[in-house]
Amino acid sequence: MKRQFPVNLPEGYVDFFKNLETWQNEQQAKLKKSYLPVEIDVLKVLSNTNKPVLQSIEFPLVEEQYKEQFKELLQFLKNERPEITGMLEKMQKNIDQLDFNQLILKFLEADDSYFAETAALIEVTADILIFTVDHSLRPFLRTWAEPYYARIAEDEFKSWNFANICPFCGSRSHFSRLRAADGRRFMFCDQCFTEWETRNIYCVHCGNDSPDTIQYLTVEGDLAFQVYTCEECKGYLKTFDERQKGDKTDLFIANIETVYLDIMAQERGYSSHDNG
Numbered sequence: 003m004k005r006q007f008p009v010n011l012p013e014g015y016v017d018f019f020k021n022l023e024t025w026q027n028e029q030q031a032k033l034k035k036s037y038l039p040v041e042i043d044v045l046k047v048l049s050n051t052n053k054p055v056l057q058s059i060e061f062p063l064v065e066e067q068y069k070e071q072f073k074e075l076l077q078f079l080k081n082e083r084p085e086i087t088g089m090l091e092k093m094q095k096n097i098d099q100l101d102f103n104q105l106i107l108k109f110l111e112a113d114d115s116y117f118a119e120t121a122a123l124i125e126v127t128a129d130i131l132i133f134t135v136d137h138s139l140r141p142f143l144r145t146w147a148e149p150y151y152a153r154i155a156e157d158e159f160k161s162w163n164f165a166n167i168c169p170f171c172g173s174r175s176h177f178s179r180l181r182a183a184d185g186r187r188f189m190f191c192d193q194c195f196t197e198w199e200t201r202n203i204y205c206v207h208c209g210n211d212s213p214d215t216i217q218y219l220t221v222e223g224d225l226a227f228q229v230y231t232c233e234e235c236k237g238y239l240k241t242f243d244e245r246q247k248g249d250k251t252d253l254f255i256a257n258i259e260t261v262y263l264d265i266m267a268q269e270r271g272y273s274s275h276d277n278g
């Protein structure tokens with residue numbers, strides 16, 4: 003499907019993320035071959051702890067295996083983004099200075115100062131270091147999360163009360179879909195691909211559920227992609243309404259492709275409340 007963008011995305015921007023997702027799918031397929039799911043009653047864990055699963059259950063991550071994946075991502079990026087070869091080569095050269103267990107831990111804790119210091123040490127920007135740690139970790143997160151997708155999606159808000167936080171990995175979500183069959187809303191995590199249900203007329207940031215102060219915006223001619231806004235907290239949430247197309251879409255790519263909705267919402271004074 004080719005969509006006309008009301009704003010111009012940089013040349014190759016969406017294709018880059020499509021290729022990245024394909025690379026991640028391939029990595030995940032390899033990881034799955036030797037992965038034995040951790041047996042847990044995931045809904046019980048959530049309601050007992052009130053924390054994302056990843057914070058209370060240990061998942062097996064072999065540092066060497068992660069390091070290999072990180073190296074492969076650097077190679078992928080060199081092919082896809084030749085303009086940043088210089089920084090990628092610095093990371094390749096200094097890879098033994100990186101403590102991968104710490105990088106993962108600090109990434110999950112969103113410890114920006116750790117990344118600033120480590121990036122300075124190997125003379126790259128913190129952004130590129132965070133990007134590579136993040137995207138090489140995602141195939142692991144998805145492998146771990148996948149056995150629980152169905153249970154979490156069926157939960158009907160009983161075990162998890164934080165609508166905009168992923169119950170599996172703890173990332174903040176910016177995207178939801180309205181299911182074709184019944185219009186029920188599911189939040190989507192683009193890190194581990196978990197989905198969880200949330201109320202329909204409801205602000206996922208502040209809990210406001212008054213229909214008068216929750217509205218949605220669309221771009222003319224494209225009703226399937228919507229942005230819900232809340233007058234109470236000035237938050238917004240992007241949404242794909244499957245009922246408009248009668249079909250599913252790749253939500254990871256949809257989130258990337260709809261940067262114009264972020265711009266539209268932000269120009270009107272709404273925020274995705276990324277900083278808490």
Ligand SMILES: [Zn+2]
Binds near residue numbers: 170193
């Ligand atoms: Zn997640």
Ligand SMILES: [Zn+2]
Binds near residue numbers: 205206207235
């Ligand atoms: Zn709100």
